Amino acid sequence: MDEELTLDPIDWKALRLSFQIAADLCISNMEAVREGPVWEPTPDRVKAHFKEALPQEGASLNTLLRDFEENILPYGTGNGHPRFWGWVHGSGSAAGALAEMLAGFMNSNVGGRDHIANYVERQVIDWCKDIFNFPASASGILTSGTSMGTLIALNVARNEKAGADVQALGVSAGRRMVGYASAEAHGCNSKAFDLLGLGRQSLRMIAVDDRFRLKPETLRENISADKAAGFQPFVVIASVGTVNTGAIDDLVAIADICRAEGLWLHIDGAFGGLARLTGRFRAELEPMSLADSIAFDFHKWFHVPYDAGCVIIKDEVAHRGAFSARREYLQSTESGLAGGAPWFCDYGPELSRGFRALKVWFTLKSYGIKRLAALIEQNCTQAKKLEALVQAAPDLELCAPVHLNIVCFRMVFDKDGKATDALNKQIVALLQTEGIAAPSTTTINGETVIRVCITNHRTRSDDLTLLVSETRRLGVLINSQDVNLGA
């Protein structure tokens, strides 16, 4: 018998030691993260290292850990650093990383069947329904993020509102379906329209007001025009926290329109949704419970390691109807492993699904909702502080109202717009390549701006003071040399 191969180690003690070495390495790195650069470019030597051919023979774990220490760990995204504020990234946590190891050992496929990972995921979904005041009868599923959550929600909405059996016959069987989101809404929405066979142009981009919120009156006009043209409006996507500026759409006004017109209300709460847990945003985000579906992420403001998102759907029957279609080898049984319906493969497009729920469960149990909510509130307070610092600096200009946790500003000299755009791009590139800080850039009203999105539990107020002084120092330097340093 023992001549048969396995992947199990011969020396289990050595395996234990490898885990200890690995954990110590990562914990030391996390403990010292503030001392290092936010980010450094991957050197050409390292890039070449990852061009090696398919490995024929194996290597010891300790050899691979040295490789990891030298060639992988130093060149991450940088979102664990206190001065990472690019795009919308969470900072991660030790509890989340621990849970990933446990889930790796458990090796559960949470597509279905009767085992504990399903119960853990169902509990996490129940907690989410509680957070957004959805009824106990609602359903949900963990996803890689809001892009996938949106795809799932819009698919349910499409099938519910089609007026034809589009699941069997395709969308051509019904009238042309159209939906609406603000011009500031996330790109994943039109990607979902494309994938679902509806076409990107069927998602109407509605104009926004001076606080970058969808204009309800324009929405109403668009719906009327589409109806008059013989199209079938079916969904409105409201944003709770746009990527550019953190704008929150007027949920009550949009919900009223959806009710009057019989449309599905989907909320993109990717990062902003969880602000509902704070005292500051509780009232404004209370109407999220009016939605038919909400998609949001745990890997942003809850700092769960990537990837971890969620979608909840008020009508469980519609949700299950859109995805459940099991073949003979997946039939449920009353007892044994094939029990435990409903299975998560009945709520989404995936049959293979890892035990993502465990890191969310560990994060919530380990830190508790109060502390997680206090950190969201702290980031919003820090954004207000940064806004004040920008307003106090004569050569900086604020480019959008600060409502949530995003501050958009730019450095301005007496130059034309194109030069100012280039200057601010160069400032951000230098802040990043010098490892000082990692804001990102975006375009507001046609102008390039520096964008600081604080979803970071390690940021301290003095990090923001440093950002402002370094931005101005680099801006003056670039302007005086008048050369293209980094962009």
Next chain:
Amino acid sequence: MDEELTLDPIDWKALRLSFQIAADLCISNMEAVREGPVWEPTPDRVKAHFKEALPQEGASLNTLLRDFEENILPYGTGNGHPRFWGWVHGSGSAAGALAEMLAGFMNSNVGGRDHIANYVERQVIDWCKDIFNFPASASGILTSGTSMGTLIALNVARNEKAGADVQALGVSAGRRMVGYASAEAHGCNSKAFDLLGLGRQSLRMIAVDDRFRLKPETLRENISADKAAGFQPFVVIASVGTVNTGAIDDLVAIADICRAEGLWLHIDGAFGGLARLTGRFRAELEPMSLADSIAFDFHKWFHVPYDAGCVIIKDEVAHRGAFSARREYLQSTESGLAGGAPWFCDYGPELSRGFRALKVWFTLKSYGIKRLAALIEQNCTQAKKLEALVQAAPDLELCAPVHLNIVCFRMVFDKDGKATDALNKQIVALLQTEGIAAPSTTTINGETVIRVCITNHRTRSDDLTLLVSETRRLGVLINSQDVNLGA
């Protein structure tokens, strides 16, 4: 400054100890897996435990680890056990679990930008192109599994073959598109047709021969009929390893038809594809390189922890064209974090994507292709051995040819078909609930059968001997009592 909150621990030494406790617990469990039951039902007490309300306050990691040890670890799927042969599950590995911890700490979002996780994933994709003899110019992306890989590939195929700008205008803008797969093909294919707006009925289920392989002549007839009816055939999905019986379609015949008819050839190689690495299947699976796209999984026969799949696509331009559409806040820059194009969000529907590549990379580097391939070959040899054991037993009957790693059989007494179906369901339920072994059931030619799928690096030949003797013991017991014991 220090009054500001963070999720970081105060006591970093205690954190190191928690990781050591966690790793030791999981390693001890893995080391002793053969001694325990394959699976046990989650007790009601534990189910109730996972009904607790949203946690307001935090708890220590060590408290949570005790919870994990008591309430989670014992109630997994069982696929780490040597006698787990249900559905198609890999067995996991220590190297994979270690990599999950490292990835958890790195907390990378591999949707885009310039950081090391992208280089690691690109290397893994390069290795996959090498495995299937795809050109260097091909592209690919890691997915949660073949369901998502199929969705991505069929979306590219749909857009390529539509003859209209369906991305902008929706699928209604073109003729009705239809595709083909065998009647034994995986359910994820029709789910993808539904999601893509084409409709499940647009995927034609082609009859199979007595070895459960798609009949090329019937395929040809179906294509002609659809063309005559004014439909637009666009894709054929060939199966390399069907779930029911492990059948491998005639790739050369299907590729010829695709070439003649101008259709996209997609291969579902979910578990069977990697058998190409073995001496036994190299010649038969050589024509996989003729495909336009291949989807397959690492969490099955490569034992990478769930979830880890991949799709590779020969035409990189078509692939990128189907998914790249970035908004202003995601524009690339020449230097800094926003460099490093192409980004993986240009190859799939997700913008948030974890560092899934690391566990695949660790698995391949740690064990090497030769050993992984030898284990695939070993499982196929074990399936042949089980086939012989079944054929030697007078009360067992083989229900499908054994070609790859799947053995379908049933116990037969002198009874009607319905009673025999019930008997075999009860045998499987008892094997599972008593913790002896975990095969699954399926339906072959209308009859319920016991299905053993060996994608397990811990299975030894004597485990199969035990399965046969226990099956017969339980069958005799159930038959003599003539009662419904477990199903």
